[in-house]
Amino acid sequence: MTSSPTEPKISTAGLRKVYETRRGAVPAIDGLDFRAAAGEFVSIVGPSGCGKSTFLYILGGFVEASAGEATVDGVPIAGPDPARGIVFQEFVLFPWRTVVGNVAYGLAERGVPRRERAARARRYVDLMKLGGFEKHYPKELSGGMKQRVALARSLIMEPDVLLMDEPFAAVDAQTRLGLQQELLAIWERLRTTVVFVTHSVDEALYLSDRVYVLSSRPARVQEVLEVDLPRPRDPEAILGLPAYRELHRRVGSLLRAPH
């Protein structure tokens, strides 16, 4: 799961982001060093509004850093790319396209012929348990289903990296657990590198190999924790493990009194 430290999949060094507003310069990120190895599941937690989403958007190539380096496979990030799929928390799906229309979107972009698009889309629709909803519009779907479609839409591109911006935050607790488990199952199979932003410590510890704890705005890395819990993880069982409780305590205190 870990790769040699000299060959990270994603790497940032001294990353800074400053926003120019009418009231002057507002720093959002202040020197972030980040590393994720190929196939790793890394979470980023931090206080609300600390800039963790901004960091993700920089990794996605939607926002440009003001200073510092951000590379994927050693190549600086130049713009959005299907190799770096992204799943947002909301406003994700194209409301004017059906479920299948959304899922197959990226393939259509790529010029994949219709029959193959349909076949592949069907596979991912089944994978994400969306069978029967192919012709539905996003407005007819529940929050959890929408996120499933969003995941399918990104995964169908077979990305090396999956960026997730609090994808389950807008979903009820029950559905969230289901989605988390499905995500892990898929990740175990595909071994995509995942960068997962969340404000839920439990979620981060349940899902990840490592957790970055950021400070409040402007964001800096407070600490990086190894989540050494054995896989596969049972969401209820791990709550009892002393290692888990220790990690939870540590992260919690870092978030409560960020420095």
Next chain:
Amino acid sequence: MTRALLAVYPFALLLAAWWLLAAQGVLGNEFVMPPPDEVWERAVELAEDGTLAADGLATLRRVLLAYGLALLAGVGLGTLIGRVRGVRLALRPLVSFLFPAPKVALYPAMLIVLGLGSASKVAFGFSEAVFPILLATAAGTSQVEPRLVWSARALGTSRPAALLRVVVPAALPTILTGARIALVGAIVGVFLGEMIAGADGLGQMMAVAYRTLETADMYVAIVVVSLGGYLLDRLFLLVRARLLAWSAEERSEIRRSARW
């Protein structure tokens, strides 16, 4: 059932009021205000000798042309204004100046430059229709959720392609609100243009009838153009409902807000 009744009752009311006023001679004698049946007879006459069709089609053609051009220019330019800061800044003074200008005051200039034929009427209709579309498109496209665009970009859509594939569809509800207003603008522009200086068309029919005191023809012209406008508007709403079938607004909400 009540909805259909409510939709129809204005026409019934108008007809009844018209009949009453004409019968009582309130607004003038039979010449000044012919009763509806007389106007109907005249309309039939005009239809039979082909004048109504000729004039009606002339007006319709101009309206559709003006509207089509306004849609192209309005959505195209509006999207650029809404999405490209440079364009917005560059065009803002021109748009802000021209938008509140009464286009009818520019019509004589159009007549001089484009002559007395169809071109000036289409230009007038275009000038009335393009601004509501332009402004609605600029507003709608500038308010598209960035994460929607980013999702598309992350799936391989290039920047310019995203305008067509994401931004415009997402802004469609707003655009169509402006487009509805623009439809009436196009009709008014063309009709008035024909009235002020035209050789054919419904507007010209009304203006000539006024001058030659063929009063019944005046009523025929205004009723036909109003009815035509009403039908075009209904058609628009149908198309809009289809186009926005995916929209999160409830069907009934679309129909209700379909008023305005």
Next chain:
Amino acid sequence: MRRTDALPALTVALALGLWEVAPRAGWVREESVPPFSDVCGEVVDVLGQPAFLGALGDSAARWAVGLALALLIGLPLGTLMGRSRTLHALIDPLLVAGYPVPKAALILLFVLWWGAGEAARVAIVVVGCLIPIVISSYHGAHAVPPALLWSARGLGTGRLPTWWRVILPAALPQILSGLRIAIAIAIFTVLASELLIRGSGVGAYLFTALDNGQTLTVFALSTIVAAIGFLVDLAYVAVVRRGLPWLEGEV
């Protein structure tokens, strides 16, 4: 930031420059499109003509009176519609049916019924801008958040007083939005009606110039009227913003 600040001025300069050069260079016929500087000169001339100023006064009076009457009728009607479902159900179809009618054209019928006097000329303005006023008043009154009304009632405001203490102020942004449109439509309607039946007013003045082939004057008048429309709109926005500092967003 700095470079793009010049963009608006640049495009205006470009447009005016084109207007100046094109006729002089022969790209367009000078008889059809007089150069910008010539038009400017004529504008100054026209503005000094007492005949024009008189016409302006006539048109302005019709515009003002028509607008005022439309407000007087439309505002109460629209706000009542916004608070009464029955009234809305009754009136709304009338608005929908009347909406596509080219109202300025009705001036010919008005003249037929009432002669070419001021009554017809003012009535057409009322008819022209009534619908936008009613619609925007309706929307404003309709969308008052119940929480606002209940808060007021819970603090002792009686049923009737909520009209001017809550509903009208809450509806104000929408109403002012509609008024802005109505102002422009009223200007349009005055001019259109005067172009059609002439007699007096800026529209008549314009038609005469057109009829006499005075291209330069026509362009000058068009420019003046466009400028008036622009300035009135500008002034309106400024007055609203100054007079109601609590207003959020655009009018």
